[in-house]
Amino acid sequence: MSEDWRKLMNIEEIEYEQNELQQIPINKIRPNPFQPRQVFEPEKIAELMQSIKTYGLLQPVIVRSIASGYELVAGERRLRACQQLGWTQIPAVVKDVSESAMATMALIENLQRENLSFLEEAAGYERLLKEFKLTQEVLAQRLGKSQSTIANKLRLLKLPDSVKEKLLAHDLTERHARALLKLPDEEAQIKILQEVCNLGYTVKQTENRVAAYLKKLSPPPKERKKVIIRDVRIFLNTIRQAVSLLESGGLGPRLKEKDCGDYLEITICVPKNKKAVPQSEQQKKETKRAISQVIAPEAANN
Structure with missing residues (x-):
């Protein structure tokens, strides 16, 4: 200066x-x-x-x-x-x-x-x-x-004239005005301001009331969609694909399927001492995805 x-x-x-x-x-x-x-x-x-x-x-x-x-x-x-x-x-x-x-x-x-x-x-x-x-x-x-x-x-001047007049008429503070600025429109501001005047809210109470109002406006969190697969053949194909990928890696797994009437018994045997053949990056990704589908099919499909 x-x-x-x-x-x-x-x-x-x-x-x-x-x-x-x-x-x-x-x-x-x-x-x-x-x-x-x-x-x-x-x-x-x-x-x-x-x-x-x-x-x-x-x-x-x-x-x-x-x-x-x-x-x-x-x-x-x-x-x-x-x-x-x-x-x-x-x-x-x-x-x-x-x-x-x-x-x-x-x-x-x-x-x-x-x-x-x-x-x-x-x-x-x-x-x-x-x-x-x-x-x-x-x-x-x-x-x-x-x-x-x-x-x-300067941001305070964005408040509608009706709100500004009421703030001054009731001798409310700048911090009351700042809290009202967070509300989405004049209707909401007038609604909360009327409560502030009628109930004599402090600045903190006004801020809490505004926060509660805004929370109600927020959309509820979206529920995670659950994928329900009712056809057992899809699971079988996924398991067979995983075993096939393990075979391509040289692990020599054996898949046994036994129909027990009300249920299907599946056994996968993987030799402990057999060394795996190195896989390409693409093969690794496919193997990982196939195994994850067997372990947690819902997560794999989301």
Whole structure:
């Protein structure tokens, strides 16, 4: 980050000479078009008004010159409080600030002085990226954050408006919102969000509820198909083929078949001392497959 950017980004420590301080008519100051805060709480403004009445305005607002007068760079809460106090002028410092810097300063001012909602913060990031063609990496450097932080915030904007409104209305956290992002559609998100609001789920309970919902959606594991062979001739042919392959390997097996009426008795005799003739790779594969069919015909056919 350049030194100029560092100075602009530290809202509380922007330096100015006393002769730079001007009394500017409030009606000549246009609001900052890049203000990320969407809601200004009346209670907070009232507290600030009381502070200004008691101690005065300790920090001037920052503006920049435009053709029609001035545009607010930083200090909207102070400006609003002074307006409501009936002030017609406000202490201000005029700075030569680009739109990009102005937008970033407005975002940082809100982050430093009073937390934005996580959705307002995400919307502020998105606007900076789009308006000024910034990359997430450049924006992260300017804000002093990691690129992954920016990316994670932006993902929250994928939630439907109905979900975002309900999250804010019930003062739920960013982690609640992240859990809802895992759900497949708006209907599911609204369903779970309603439960969260009604039952007061913690973040952990919300995550567990989402996981349970997703588990129900997962298809049950496919059952392994069992091959049932009812014709004994298939088994006999397989055994005969295996014996034939053993014979081709030089092991000299003998196959005996005896019909015992209700069942067929099969005996295979393989000489212990006879050396096998080396087999080719193809013969080895055929032998292995034939033997496996005899031992576990179901596995061999799957």
